[in-house]
Amino acid sequence: MENFSIYFHIPYCKSKCPYCDFFKKVEKNIDQEGLISSYIKELEYYKQLLPQRKVRSIFFGGGTPSLIEAKYIEKLIDKAACLWPFDDKIEISLEANPNSNHDHMFSNLKLSGINRISVGVQALNDSDLRFLGRTHTLKDALTSIDEILKIFDNHSIDLIYARPEQKIKSWLEELKLAASFGLKHLSLYQLTIEEGTVFARRGIKALDEKQAAEMYQTTVDFLRQCGYPRYEVSNFATKPYQSVHNKVYWQGDDYIGIGQSAHGRLKIDGKHYAYTDPHQAELLSNQERATELVIMGLRLEEGIDKAHFKNVSGLDFDDFVNQKNLKEMIKAGFVLNTPTSIKATDKGFRLLDKIILELCC
Ligand SMILES: C[S@@+](CC[C@H](N)C(=O)[O-])C[C@H]1O[C@@H](n2cnc3c(N)ncnc32)[C@H](O)[C@@H]1O
Ligand code: SF4
Helix, strand or coil, X not given: CEEEXXXXXXXXXXXXXXXCCCCCEECCCCCHHHHHHHHHHHHHHHHHHCCCEEEEEEEEEECCHHHCCHHHHHHHHHHHHHXXXXXXXXXXXXXXXXXXXXXXXXXXXXXXXXXXXXXXXXXXXXXXXHHCCCCCCHHHHHHHHHHHHHHCCCEEEEEEECCCCCCHHHHHHHHHHHHHCCCCEEEEEECCCCCCCHHHHCCXXXXXXXXXXXXXXXXXXXXXXXXXXXXXXXXXXXXXXXXXXXXXXXXXXXXXXXXXXXCEEEEECCEEEEEEECCEEEXXXXXXXXXXXXXXXXXXXXXXXXXXXXXXXXXXXXXXXXXXXXXXXXXXXXXXXXXXXXXXXXHHHCCHHHHHHHHHC
């Protein structure tokens, strides 16, 4: 039976962080009941499209999913379980903010069926947390980390680095601390200044490209030594703890997105569809889907498996890419190409956008 994954977008936050352009609303009284019943209807809609599938992973992302009571999260998981069989090793993740932590929140989430938790810590010192406009303190973050370590077997935190004025030495101190907790997974994002955000309006500039690249390589090298190998541009974990759900996106497998701004990709009867809404499907050509697979797949340390690429896109990898440019990329030491796979080298990871452009033109 073919697999697919489910993403639920929870579009609420307690406040808006000045760097963030994810779709979210600040609402004091969230109609949780109403949100969940509309999401249940969407699940029922997808059941008609995908009658014979198995669920590989579920992800509650945001926004701030930890603002939703665990009993409602459980309703959604139970509904999905009524509609489709679950894979034996199903991963069910939820993003939590340290500022939404309340009594027994994490243990209730575990009881609801969540088996992987990711906490948005963002910085491991109070002054940078303030700069990032976070409403939690370092102490709140450490309390959340302590709790998730006790309650879950699979856990992750998000940190943002390459903050303006940030020095490699102080970032390494934060990294050392992050690596010392015993978490199974780390997501480390370079600060991007997104159009329309408060940071953009205030004219805040990200660290210059050269310094950010140096900080990135230091991060990758340091975490490799600490037992957190990079498996995707911004994600670090050993194989058993790599995010099953996020790998579905990077490997081009099927998923549905539920909630405003969520999107999905489905292959039905050999045709590729991009969903922006359950009732809005755009047909993608094999070439368009293949381009997406190159963009997403090269982000992975293991790169693109050519047999999987063919299976998903319907196209042969070596016929699809620009062979002349591929040879140049190999000669320059940016990619490692074998008959079965292609992956970026450390040097190539710094130039992924260029490599993708050259391969897909
Ligand atoms: C969808 S957000 C949700 C996480 C959760 N609401 C929180 O803030 O803790 C996922 C992650 O994206 C990262 N992120 C958001 N905006 C970013 C930006 N402009 N630059 C770098 N990372 C960003 C943050 O690390 C954040 O934890
Ligand atoms: S970073 Fe998280 S809490 Fe902050 S605005 Fe974005 S989604 Fe909301």
